[in-house]
Amino acid sequence: MPAPVICVSHLGKSYGPTVAVEDVSLEVEEGEIFGLIGPNGAGKTTTMECVEGHRKPDRGQITVLGLDPLRDAAALRQRIGVQHQEAHLQKRIKVWEAIDLWSALYSRTVDTGDLLGRLGLEAKRNAWFMTLSGGQKQRLFVALALIHDPEIVFLDELTTGLDPQARHAIWSLVADIRSRGKTVVLSTHLMEEAERLCDRVAIIEHGCVIEMGAPAELVAKHCPERQVVFTSDGQSVSELLKRELGSDSVVSNGTTHTLRGRGEEFVTDVINLVAREHIRVRGFRTELPNLEDVFLKLTGHGIRD
Amino acid sequence: MLKGFWKLTWVETKVFIREPMGVIATLGFPVLIFVVLGRMLGTGQVGAVSSQEPPFNVPVLAALVIAVNAVISLVAIISIYREGGILKRLRATPLSPVTILGSQVVIKLAFTVISLALLVLAGRQFLPGAMDVNLVSFTLALVLGTLSILSLGFLIASVVPTARFAQPITAAFLYPMIALSGLFFPLDQLPPTMWALTQVLPTTHAVSLMLGVWEGSGWGAHWGNALALLAILGACTALSPRVFRWE
Ligand SMILES: Nc1ncnc2c1ncn2[C@@H]1O[C@H](COP(=O)(O)OP(=O)(O)OP(=O)(O)O)[C@@H](O)[C@H]1O
Numbered sequence A: 001m002p003a004p005v006i007c008v009s010h011l012g013k014s015y016g017p018t019v020a021v022e023d024v025s026l027e028v029e030e031g032e033i034f035g036l037i038g039p040n041g042a043g044k045t046t047t048m049e050c051v052e053g054h055r056k057p058d059r060g061q062i063t064v065l066g067l068d069p070l071r072d073a074a075a076l077r078q079r080i081g082v083q084h085q086e087a088h089l090q091k092r093i094k095v096w097e098a099i100d101l102w103s104a105l106y107s108r109t110v111d112t113g114d115l116l117g118r119l120g121l122e123a124k125r126n127a128w129f130m131t132l133s134g135g136q137k138q139r140l141f142v143a144l145a146l147i148h149d150p151e152i153v154f155l156d157e158l159t160t161g162l163d164p165q166a167r168h169a170i171w172s173l174v175a176d177i178r179s180r181g182k183t184v185v186l187s188t189h190l191m192e193e194a195e196r197l198c199d200r201v202a203i204i205e206h207g208c209v210i211e212m213g214a215p216a217e218l219v220a221k222h223c224p225e226r227q228v229v230f231t232s233d234g235q236s237v238s239e240l241l242k243r244e245l246g247s248d249s250v251v252s253n254g255t256t257h258t259l260r261g262r263g264e265e266f267v268t269d270v271i272n273l274v275a276r277e278h279i280r281v282r283g284f285r286t287e288l289p290n291l292e293d294v295f296l297k298l299t300g301h302g303i304r305d
Numbered sequence B: 001m002l003k004g005f006w007k008l009t010w011v012e013t014k015v016f017i018r019e020p021m022g023v024i025a026t027l028g029f030p031v032l033i034f035v036v037l038g039r040m041l042g043t044g045q046v047g048a049v050s051s052q053e054p055p056f057n058v059p060v061l062a063a064l065v066i067a068v069n070a071v072i073s074l075v076a077i078i079s080i081y082r083e084g085g086i087l088k089r090l091r092a093t094p095l096s097p098v099t100i101l102g103s104q105v106v107i108k109l110a111f112t113v114i115s116l117a118l119l120v121l122a123g124r125q126f127l128p129g130a131m132d133v134n135l136v137s138f139t140l141a142l143v144l145g146t147l148s149i150l151s152l153g154f155l156i157a158s159v160v161p162t163a164r165f166a167q168p169i170t171a172a173f174l175y176p177m178i179a180l181s182g183l184f185f186p187l188d189q190l191p192p193t194m195w196a197l198t199q200v201l202p203t204t205h206a207v208s209l210m211l212g213v214w215e216g217s218g219w220g221a222h223w224g225n226a227l228a229l230l231a232i233l234g235a236c237t238a239l240s241p242r243v244f245r246w247e
């Protein structure tokens, strides 16, 4: 197993009386997309800023690429890229000027023309920052985070406030970063985003990591329930299903039958049953649990509550 | 990092110029004060428009306004950048705090010199004889004074809570400093504690130095003021990294 590129152990950070991070420990491996997910105020941004070396932790140890984020800040800045939540630039700076300025600051840079092209910003080269749309601003910030070809990229709430189309464009960008062998650490409170993008996630609540792992693993572990809903005009289908699956697992409402079960095999079992019994089916859909359900199960509330 | 410094300075200059109202106010206001007050009160100069003795030195006041403008503008920019998270974003790059602040200072000083040049041109046009002074010496005095007042501006910028308050708070600091600078009445009329206070304000020494240069007594007679300005500059520069907040 490759050595982790980020190690955080028992991180704690308070702002005066507010405890932002209570106890966070995690490891991020090279080449993965690691997600911090949790509701507003959970401590995601604070955790990231401590790891980036922008905040001094009260407690705990952090190493990033073998370096101490505070002591080796200068060396680390050349090797990590950062996109802050709700960042801004000078209102009247042009896109190309920002790119040009940023590339003057690092000892090594990528081909900026190519970068602008990949991010779909070529047409906006001469636009002032204040005239860019939300999605364009985010893409510019991604460009600035990538300009020095960093080994680790931190993306804090990259897609908050974007429309679905811009969000999808950014997602494919992030996947693209990983395919170049980079490590990505991102935070989000969109469970769909985490499921689509992240190899592993840490669920953070009230400044603590309450669960960590691959999204599919977490779903399988905490929410094994599966649900199949189908409609059939057949006679006494309900009785048949109840006999086969147990009466607790079947709820029938006229021609609509809802079947509940657990485990990976459940959907296959239902399909086999339907085929064996020659039940004529008009509609069939499965409802699988997702990270949102895991979150609900672990915390007792939804991520936006 | 020098490459980054000049690039940042150049970008910031362009960004500043793109807001025409700010530029017009920065450059125009001192000239306006100079010409209007000079016409009304006279400049006490041979061949001046009005022959009466002015109650205070109008060109030095205009120069002081240039310096104060620079400070107000610097505090405003820093507080807007801080509130908008721009400082935070810049700090995540290899740029050092000194570089970021230094580039703003360079821009402010450049505009100070341009303002003074405009003052001289306006003087030639509207107030003949008003700016008959050793310009190199006067420019140096103004730049040193501005630098010293700017360094105090850093400290003000550190305590300003939000961009909205930047202007009023800066004004609340600076206007009394102008009033007590010795330009409008002799400072030895003040009670001793007040007098002592004026002696730690950069404006007092800037005015005294500029008046000295203007009256022809020069740097030799006012090295104490120059030294005081340098001391204030040194003290504020040393203090500002400690109190400066980036977000
Ligand atoms: N600069 C600050 N000063 C004081 N308190 C802060 C500061 N930044 C964050 N906090 C507090 O610390 C806690 C954690 O904030 P943090 O920004 O880390 O959460 P988050 O998980 O990133 O939330 P969000 O999803 O809203 O971005 C919150 O209660 C917040 O109010």
Ligand SMILES: [Mg+2]
Pocket: A044, A045, A046, A085, A156, A157
């Ligand atoms: Mg956050």
